[in-house]
Structure formats: C-alpha cells, structure tokens
Amino acid sequence: MFELAIKYIFSRKLQSLLMLIGVAFGCGGYIVFTSIQTGFQNFLKERLIENNGHITIRSREDYITTDSLAGVFFQGKNIYWITEPSGKRSHDYLQSAWYWQKRLEKLPYVVANTRRIEATTTCSRGSFSRSIALRGIDPVNEPKVTNIAEDIIEGKLQMLSSGNNMVIVGVELLKFLGAKVNDTINIINPNGHVYPVKIVGIYSSGDRRNDESLVLGSITTVQNILESPGKITKIVVKTVDANKAALFAQELSHYSYDKVESWDQANINFLSMTKQQTLIRQITMFTFILVVSFGIYNVLNMLVYQKQREIAILRSIGYTSADTVILFLLQGALISIAGGVIGLIAGYAACSYIQTIKLPGRPMMVAWDLSIYIWGFMLVIISALFASFLPAKNAGRLSPIEIIRRTE
Amino acid sequence: MMAIEAQKVVKSFGDFAALKSITLNIPGGEFVAITGKSGSGKSTLFYSLSGLDTINSGHVRVLGKNIHAMPQDELHDFRNTKMGFVFQFHYLVSELTGLENILLPAKKKNLHKEKREYALYLLDYFAIAHCKDKLPSQMSGGERQRVAVARSLIMNPEIIFADEPTGNLDSINSEIVMNIFREINLKNKTTVILITHDDEYAHLADREIRLKDGEIESDVHYKKR
Numbered sequence: 001m002f003e004l005a006i007k008y009i010f011s012r013k014l015q016s017l018l019m020l021i022g023v024a025f026g027c028g029g030y031i032v033f034t035s036i037q038t039g040f041q042n043f044l045k046e047r048l049i050e051n052n053g054h055i056t057i058r059s060r061e062d063y064i065t066t067d068s069l070a071g072v073f074f075q076g077k078n079i080y081w082i083t084e085p086s087g088k089r090s091h092d093y094l095q096s097a098w099y100w101q102k103r104l105e106k107l108p109y110v111v112a113n114t115r116r117i118e119a120t121t122t123c124s125r126g127s128f129s130r131s132i133a134l135r136g137i138d139p140v141n142e143p144k145v146t147n148i149a150e151d152i153i154e155g156k157l158q159m160l161s162s163g164n165n166m167v168i169v170g171v172e173l174l175k176f177l178g179a180k181v182n183d184t185i186n187i188i189n190p191n192g193h194v195y196p197v198k199i200v201g202i203y204s205s206g207d208r209r210n211d212e213s214l215v216l217g218s219i220t221t222v223q224n225i226l227e228s229p230g231k232i233t234k235i236v237v238k239t240v241d242a243n244k245a246a247l248f249a250q251e252l253s254h255y256s257y258d259k260v261e262s263w264d265q266a267n268i269n270f271l272s273m274t275k276q277q278t279l280i281r282q283i284t285m286f287t288f289i290l291v292v293s294f295g296i297y298n299v300l301n302m303l304v305y306q307k308q309r310e311i312a313i314l315r316s317i318g319y320t321s322a323d324t325v326i327l328f329l330l331q332g333a334l335i336s337i338a339g340g341v342i343g344l345i346a347g348y349a350a351c352s353y354i355q356t357i358k359l360p361g362r363p364m365m366v367a368w369d370l371s372i373y374i375w376g377f378m379l380v381i382i383s384a385l386f387a388s389f390l391p392a393k394n395a396g397r398l399s400p401i402e403i404i405r406r407t408e
Numbered sequence: 409m410m411a412i413e414a415q416k417v418v419k420s421f422g423d424f425a426a427l428k429s430i431t432l433n434i435p436g437g438e439f440v441a442i443t444g445k446s447g448s449g450k451s452t453l454f455y456s457l458s459g460l461d462t463i464n465s466g467h468v469r470v471l472g473k474n475i476h477a478m479p480q481d482e483l484h485d486f487r488n489t490k491m492g493f494v495f496q497f498h499y500l501v502s503e504l505t506g507l508e509n510i511l512l513p514a515k516k517k518n519l520h521k522e523k524r525e526y527a528l529y530l531l532d533y534f535a536i537a538h539c540k541d542k543l544p545s546q547m548s549g550g551e552r553q554r555v556a557v558a559r560s561l562i563m564n565p566e567i568i569f570a571d572e573p574t575g576n577l578d579s580i581n582s583e584i585v586m587n588i589f590r591e592i593n594l595k596n597k598t599t600v601i602l603i604t605h606d607d608e609y610a611h612l613a614d615r616e617i618r619l620k621d622g623e624i625e626s627d628v629h630y631k632k633r
Contacts, residue, residue: 003515004501004503004504007501007503007504008503010503011502011503309497309499310499310500310501310502312499313493313495313499313500313501314501314512315484316460316487316493317487317488317493317512317513317516317559317560318484318485318487318488318489318513318516318517319484319488319516320480320481320484321480323516400460401455401460401461404455404460404495404571405451
C-alpha cells in the first residue's frame, strides 16, 4: 500500500504540492507566530522580574470599614455610626524587615532577598525639576535578586556604597536635567527639604518610564533624604522558580500580616493581556489549520471519487476494506509528515532571520523552545491525519460490487 | 472436485427477484459460458457465485467452501489466492505500469518478488512484453485487457471469473482474449466462468448456461475441443 500511496501522490503532483504547501505553511506559521509572541512575552516577563524580583513583601494597606472597628471602642454593644468610618489604614514602612530577612534565609525555595526603601519625590537641577521614583537599594544584595546592575551603562552599582549622597540616574532623566556623571543634582523630600546628591552612574533599561524617573541610591542615602533612619518599605525576593512565585507568596503570606505579592499577582493585567494575545493567536492558527485540513479533505475526497473503479478492483482481488483505508490515510500521513518537516525547517529559518531584525532599542524577540516545534509538527500531523481519515473511511466503505454495477 | 456448487440461490433487489432459486454445479477445469439477454441475471449470478455480492438465500460452495458464510478477511484471502477476476472495463491502476498491475494481487501477499518472473512470462505469453513499463494510458484497449487477464492469473487461481471481458474490445482483440481463456483452461485446467452475450464466444466454452428472467433457461454441454 505504501508504494501505491507514493504513486498516487506523485501522479497528482499539483494537488499533492498544494497539500504539502498548506501543511508546511500551517506548521511553519504556527512556529513563527508562536515563537515571536512567546519571545515577546518572555521578554516582557523577564523585564518585570528583573526589576522587581519574584516576590515583594511590603506593608499592607487596609480599607477601614465598620467591621474592622467592631469591638475597638464599645465591646459587646451595638454601634450606630453617624458617619461610617472610611479611608485607608497603612504603614508606609515595613515593621518587621529584620524578622522577614531572617526567616527568608532559612527557606529552601528562596534564592536571595534584598531590602529597599522607595518613595516618590522631586529632583531638580537649575530651573529643571521632575517627579522621580527614588529607590534605596542594598548594592551587595540587589544584584542577587534583580538584574538591575546589568542596566547600569556608566559607573557601577557598588559605587553607591562608596560614600553618602551618591546616586545613579536614569538616562532620560539625566538628559532632561542636562546633567552628566559627577554633577550634583538636588532631591527635595516630601517634607520640602533639599538634599544635594552626586551622580555616580547612569541607568538605562530600555523602559522609558523607568529611564525618565528612576534614581537609585544606597539604603542609607535614601533613608537620610527621606528622614526615615532605619526604615524599609519592601523586601524583594528571588525564588528557585519564577513560575511558582504565586505559590511561594501564598505560603509566605501566612507568616505575617504584611502584604506578600508575587510578580504575576502584581502584574495581573499584563498577564491577562498576554493570555488574550495567546488566545487570539490560537484562534488564528486554528482557523488556518482548519482551512488546510479542509483542503486535504477535499483533495483526498476527490481522489477517492476518481479512484472508485480502482478501489473496486483492489477489493475484488483480495485487498480488504482496511487496506483501502490505509491507502488513503497513508497519502495524508506522508504528505503531512513531509509538509511538517518542511514547515519545521522553514519555521526555524524564518525565526533565525526574524531574530536578526532590529527594532528601536532592541532586536526582535524570538523564543527558542523545542516544545513550540513539537507542538507545531504534531498539530498539523494530527489535523492532516484527521482530514485524511474521513475520505479514507469513505473509501473503505465503498462496496466494490456497487461500483462495478454503476460503471458497467 | 466441484469448482462451484450453487443450491437454490436467490438474490433480490427489493421486490425484484434477479435470481430465482438457481441450482447448478460446475466441475473443476470446466469452461462455462453464462449467457442471456440484458437483465436476465447473468451478472448477478456472476457476483453471487464469486462472493462479490451477498445472496438472500441458498448456498454457494466454491472449491468446497461456503463463501457466503466466510468471515470477510478469509473471503478476501480466498479471492486473492483461489479466484481471478476480469471485468468488461479493465480496471487497471492508472499509476502503475503493466508489470506492476499484474503483480498487484501478489503484492497483497508480499509475493511480488517471487512472482515477478511469472509476471514477465505472462507478459511475453500474451504478447504484451512491450507493455511491461507502460502505464495503462499508454496501452491500447486490447493490451489493457490482456494485462487485466494476466493480473487475474498471477496467483495461479483455480477459478477465473470473467465478466464480459470482450465487451469493450474490437473483434481482433476479442478473439485474442477469448483464445487466452481457452488456452488457460486447457493448459492449466483452470475453471473459467465467462459471462457473455456473444453466442460465438459462448460456443468456445465446454458448456453454456443460458439465463432468462433469473432462471436457468438452458444448460448445454458442448463437445470438448
């Protein structure tokens, strides 16, 4: 049957070629679309994790309600509020940072952790001023948790420890202020006090929002500026597996009333968007593969119709119904395997080329994941086999005697 | 040994009875022509005797086996090894060469390598050696039919069923094909069941069974040639 299937394929070169191209496009298209989209999503995900670690622990913000105040003033009595309590109850600073760090060091799934103090303030130089995100970091531990050190394009993170009032400034902010390394800029704290700081480095992440507003200093420097000695606003944690961060965060949340949040919980909108993108891609690919499958179905169905008399003679000389099913199924299988292999090669080649395309600020992101290739190949093979199965089954059902009666 | 024993075979299509309780015995090695006008039931008898079609009642024993009671797989195998078929339309596989078409039944049994020599002999014997590597589309009608006959013989069947094998051929090719059947019958002692509406070819047979309205009208044994 194999030889006959091959003969059938080559005897109808144009039809077979169209089927082959369809399958190759299906497989290659799946690989290219999925690789680009996954690559882009991975890039965004890495950026999120790079800057903020897998888990952040910060002081919890609570909404004040009548329930949260029950029993505080008049225990055991019904209270009728004239004006119901409202607003937020929060601590700007983490109350138990030391306790957290000691506990985190003992957990097997925690790779490293670091402290931060963050606030929104203003910086100025001459007549220029801008609102900034001031971040106090531990220059020793921060690189163990995030990749922030890799984004320092001039100077080094460790220079923040070389003295008081040293800062690293985002490249866009630097341009705005018209400053350069070794210049002094002023930071105005929420109390309105001005602190001059010296620029010892430049930070560039490619994320314009960060590059326009981020100012990094040592924890001590930022505590001084914010006039909050010993205070910490958050602890950033790196775990053994970023994909399990939500699970680890849930476990950590049992230790304290502080707010423990994984990177994916904090960026739920982003993840919803990526899921939506994935869904759109899957629907597009499904539609495309469905069209390819219909093409295969139509070609094979036509072939079964054209080959009825030959099917009849095959059956009369001893070939079984199953043999005829296999004959047509084999054609679908051979074309889909050949098309799938071509699709794999074409997909790989296209991804290799796409990766060389430069976009502003970065190259095109392409995911090199073996599972994408396996999925692409399997998807078209299964679809093509399914599309071939129906005509093959019809061929198997044909009664030789009815065909002979019809044609004689 | 009886090649075919048919007992009270009835075949109906709805209310129409195509075969009305046919009983006949065909001894092994006999050349039998089944004749009759259109609609007399000769093709239906052909399909019923060969097991290509089912019957409503009665029994058909081919080489001692009740073919209508056989499981499908066994019946396919039986047809492959014991029976050869030639139809009015040659039904060659258009993608295969003459040699490949002849070897098609052998391929089912994975015997095509062993049978290749015999296939070449048949090509030569039927004077169609030049068709060995030709596709059916490159052959004449007579050549195609001779390839179809060669295909029916490749497994050395004990019975050849031929349904109007000359129906689509000119007189010269018809004679060639009929002589081939006669030779096969005489040389190999192969039973030949020939459906024809041509009296001239019917007289080449040992016996002529004439059907009329689904019944045997006459059963004549001719003197052996």
